[in-house]
Amino acid sequence: MSIRNQIMDDLKAAMKAGQSEKVAQLRGITAKIKDLDVAARANKAEVSDDDILSALRSMIKSRTESVALYIKGGRPELAEKEEGEINMIRHYLPPELDEKTLSEEIEKTITQLGASSMKDMGRVMAALKDRFGATLDPAKASALVKKRLG
Secondary structure (H helix, E strand, O other): OOHHHHHHHHHHHHHHHOOHHHHHHHHHHHHHHHHHHHHHHHOOOOOOHHHHHHHHHHHHHHHHHHHHHHHHOOOHHHHHHHHHHHHHHHOOOOOOOOHHHHHHHHHHHHHHHOOOOHHHHHHHHHHHHHHHHHHOOHHHHHHHHHHHHO
């Protein structure tokens, strides 16, 4: 089942169950997917599951930043709301590679490609994305690759 269908099925179930908070969170996700659809239509392209996963990761990143700002601003109730949304979004992401495994795979990739400087970062990231697809968190991988090549 595609991520889009899973989200829509969960939205329908939440609506039937009267779970208003979950419905609101899922509608936020579907709104983002509709934005992707509109952008893809302009380019006469299709929105893939990988595109949706990338958008979901982006949503988590922005909400994580919001949580930090809300906590700093003394608004724990808003931070809690954002954390609930983060947990809802994470539900649709595939399990990520743990840091140890990711570091090992980065080392293997760097060795295979003969990468030695930051100039090679793009090649290393492209190889990792090809190898791991949706299970790769590009932000986490990028930070580890920079640390290793820098």
